[in-house]
Amino acid sequence: MHLHHHHELPEGNPHGPGSSPSPRHRALRIGLGGPVGTGKTATVAALCRALRDELSIAVVTNDIYTREDAEFLLREAVLPPERIRAVETGACPHTAIRDDISANLEAVEDLEDQLGALDLILIESGGDNLTATFSKGLVDAQIFVIDVAGGDDIPRKGGPGVTASDLLVINKTDLAPHVGADLGTMARDAKAQRGDLPVAFTTLKAEDGVRPVSDWLRRRLTAWTSATA
Template identity: 55%
Template sequence: MGHHHNFSWSYRKFKGDRPMRIGIGGPVGSGKTALVRALSEVLRDKYKIGVITNDIYTKEDEQILKKSGVLPSHHIIGVETGGCPHTAIREDVSMNFEAVEELTEAIPDLHLIFIESGGDNLAAAFSPELADVFLYIIDVAQGDDIPRKGGPGIKQSDVLIVNKVDLAPHVRVNLNTMKEDCRKQRENKLTVFTNVLSGEGVTEIAEWLAKEYQGRREEAKR
């Protein structure tokens, strides 16, 4: 394909007068849907949450989340993107905007909308038009050289999540090497090492999101 994307992540001014949109990207199988579910579970008592899942050919992630019962069914919308998964979150985000509108109309006083990207390679990134906050998740089983390889998700996401830390000894991955590489690539941005399925690290991400949301609402009131 050879498209070269000039990507630099910068916030839109989120004014607190609409739901904060949280983009979640990462390679296939890294734990995006599990992360959405875990964060929804932690945050749902305090916030009204909607979810948009992007899948290329199916609405499987939407079904998984609905079956989990973590949120009411009408809070979850699946978008079938067809073709290249990053187009729908970066170049032509209209399908996602339609879903955002649908959720916002259906659920009064919605606070947060998670937008889960279709599974992708390391090049996926959200259009700043679409997402106010960008979380990127990788897992240790993909190898400890992933952070060194860089890419917009690794370098520019607001929070980088390194998932499945429990697998490190089984796949001969050195977590200290990964931590050091993440630090080099990300300067002062947050990196959280997690085991999403057991809940390890999830609270830290949820607290960061809550703080971010409250902070921006405060700012908007000024």
């Protein structure tokens, strides 16, 4: 398991383990947002399990008054404890990911200082509504998670999370027959709202159910690495 590897750096580069990497070599930062209960933390956990053997990963979670999401990840042992940071926002979740991102940036920088070179940092927002977006000063790309239990009209309702996120995840597809949700309708409405932007359908209870998202992340990381090489 390559949880503590450090990338080889060009000769003369001062940013070894324990140093803050330059923007050229820093980790890809991915934000995950979405309404309460859609499965954001479960998606983060599944991604960590799927990618931790091949990538150096860290996670920042956001909760308003607790550290519940971070504690869930710690209980599940998806990463060593030093790779998980909790931010208590004390306000609406979108404030800490869009308006005043200082607490999240501090958490990211602390992880980079402590762990050295990382491949990927996942930043999970607290549960918010369809308008939640991440500041471009905090993340390089964002994933927005909805679920079929919220109704198959959610993609049609739009909002920045649905229409403009780099990846829209429609989770809990296994529940569709039980809640009367039509996955075909959701796919068509998402396409109408998003154009060519990708949509992934997931059911995290299935083996490798997060694969559409982990595969997208691998492609995103390959593009990021090529662009910053």
